[in-house]
Amino acid sequence: xxxxxxxxxxxxxxxxxxxxxxxxxxxxxxxxxxxxxxxxxxxxxxxxxxxxxxxxxxxxxxxxxxxxxxxxxxxxxxxxxxxxxxxxxxxxxxxxxxxxxxxxxxxxxxxxxxxxxxxxxxxxxxxxxxxxxxxxxxxxxxxxxxxxxxxxxxxxxxxxxxxxxxxxxxxxxxxxxxxxxxxxxxxxxxxxxxxxxxxxxxxxxxxxxxxxxxxxxxxxxxxxxxxxxxxxxxxxxxxxxxxxxxxxxxxxxxxxxxxxxxxxxxxxxxxxxxxxxxxxxxxxxxxxxxxxxxxxxxxxxxxxxxxxxxxxxxxxxxxxxx
Amino acid sequence: xxxxxxxxxxxxxxxxxxxxxxxxxxxxxxxxxxxxxxxxxxxxxxxxxxxxxxxxxxxxxxxxxxxxxxxxxxxxxxxxxxxxxxxxxxxxxxxxxxxxxxxxxxxxxxxxxxxxxxxxxxxx
Numbered sequence: 001x002x003x004x005x006x007x008x009x010x011x012x013x014x015x016x017x018x019x020x021x022x023x024x025x026x027x028x029x030x031x032x033x034x035x036x037x038x039x040x041x042x043x044x045x046x047x048x049x050x051x052x053x054x055x056x057x058x059x060x061x062x063x064x065x066x067x068x069x070x071x072x073x074x075x076x077x078x079x080x081x082x083x084x085x086x087x088x089x090x091x092x093x094x095x096x097x098x099x100x101x102x103x104x105x106x107x108x109x110x111x112x113x114x115x116x117x118x119x120x121x122x123x124x125x126x127x128x129x130x131x132x133x134x135x136x137x138x139x140x141x142x143x144x145x146x147x148x149x150x151x152x153x154x155x156x157x158x159x160x161x162x163x164x165x166x167x168x169x170x171x172x173x174x175x176x177x178x179x180x181x182x183x184x185x186x187x188x189x190x191x192x193x194x195x196x197x198x199x200x201x202x203x204x205x206x207x208x209x210x211x212x213x214x215x216x217x218x219x220x221x222x223x224x225x226x227x228x229x230x231x232x233x234x235x236x237x238x239x240x241x242x243x244x245x246x247x248x249x250x251x252x253x254x255x256x257x258x259x260x261x262x263x264x265x266x267x268x269x270x271x272x273x274x275x276x277x278x279x280x281x282x283x284x285x286x287x288x289x290x291x292x293x294x295x296x297x298x299x300x301x302x303x304x305x306x307x308x309x310x311x312x313x314x315x316x317x318x319x320x321x322x
Numbered sequence: 323x324x325x326x327x328x329x330x331x332x333x334x335x336x337x338x339x340x341x342x343x344x345x346x347x348x349x350x351x352x353x354x355x356x357x358x359x360x361x362x363x364x365x366x367x368x369x370x371x372x373x374x375x376x377x378x379x380x381x382x383x384x385x386x387x388x389x390x391x392x393x394x395x396x397x398x399x400x401x402x403x404x405x406x407x408x409x410x411x412x413x414x415x416x417x418x419x420x421x422x423x424x425x426x427x428x429x430x431x432x433x434x435x436x437x438x439x440x441x442x443x444x445x446x
Binding site: 008009010011012014015018019022052054056083104105106107108 | 339343344345347350353354357358361383386387389390391393394395405
């Protein structure tokens with residue numbers, strides 16, 4: 001584990017560094033408070049720090065305060081080294097954000113014991129962060145395909161539409177549905193159906209750029225959001241994605257299965273400032289047209305093609321694959 | 323090596339405490355003494371200049387640093403003298419600085435021969 005030793009006095013710095021190296025730490029040294037803060041602000045910087053109270057440039061408590069202001073970063077466990085022992089000074093040190101303090105000259109065994117306390121706290125933080133990230137992932141992702149779930153993809157689409165309107169760019173929305181998916185389930189069973197859904201998800205993800213979004217919209221429906229997509233380019237990109245999903249046949253435990261997808265495609269630039277619900281409704285209508293045209297194809301949603309209503313209906317799940 | 327006959331609790335050089343602190347690592351001890359040999363005269367000169375100039379801030383900072391260095395090396399009496407200087411500087415007692423500097427210089431003069439005598443012992 002990395003540890004920062006910030007101490008302006010060379011004998012103490014070397015003594016501390018050596019003692020910590022013996023204890024198995026990877027020691028990084030700083031000769032003043034400014035250098036210490038720079039090290040602690042690095043992305044992969046040390047998470048354990050021993051800071052001398054009095055240092056040039058920036059003293060130990062000031063370093064603690066600066067580190068604690070960066071709320072979005074991982075926790076740094078900081079121990080102040082001090083010859084100050086009054087109650088008032090101890091309180092000042094801890095109030096600045098230090099987790100502990102050690103009086104000089106330090107005792108090597110006590111120092112290591114106190115650092116082990118810090119390591120336990122950091123480990124606990126790691127576990128909490130991991131648990132929170134797992135919960136966040138489960139709340140926003142579909143467990144079968146690991147794609148964004150409906151709520152998460154709609155949320156991202158809403159933000160993307162705002163961004164593209166602000167930057168005068170266009171977002172392409174592709175609403176896709178696996179053709180005759182019910183037959184896959186009826187013929188091969190739900191386990192194979194799940195295999196097919198997972199593979200379709202993989203193919204969709206592989207077909208888009210790293211900054212595009214793919215989500216599972218419903219049972220066998222998927223929503224693809226192509227960010228900053230040139231309107232002239234959107235139909236051909238959508239066609240490309242559609243073909244990539246269909247070819248080659250999907251390998252399953254019960255052999256290869258041929259399947260196709262239909263898509264309704266919409267370019268946000270063609271529709272002006274509309275809500276996510278309105279745009280999805282139009283994409284859904286275009287998808288319906290693609291199904292009606294024999295499936296295995298895409299249709300572009302066209303502004304002005306329908307009589308508009310003041311309160312458009314929310315998109316309803318349509319079991320077109322049946 | 324400690325020939326401290328002073329009634330003060332501190333030793334001129336508490337060698338045992340230093341050895342304990344470095345886990346009896348002779349190589350590290352040699353390294354630390356080499357750092358001390360290089361830094362101590364330079365810092366002492368700066369301290370003397372700060373006292374002569376009546377620069378309380380620099381006097382406080384330098385005596386604090388010297389105190390830490392000496393404490394780590396077991397130079398307890400010299401460290402106590404540096405602590406006295408630091409305290410006077412921080413509380414603005416400029417008039418008492420010269421006497422306190424003299425006391426510090428005397429303690430340093432007692433310590434240095436002990437450390438220098440020890441270096442060949444380490445090397446040996």
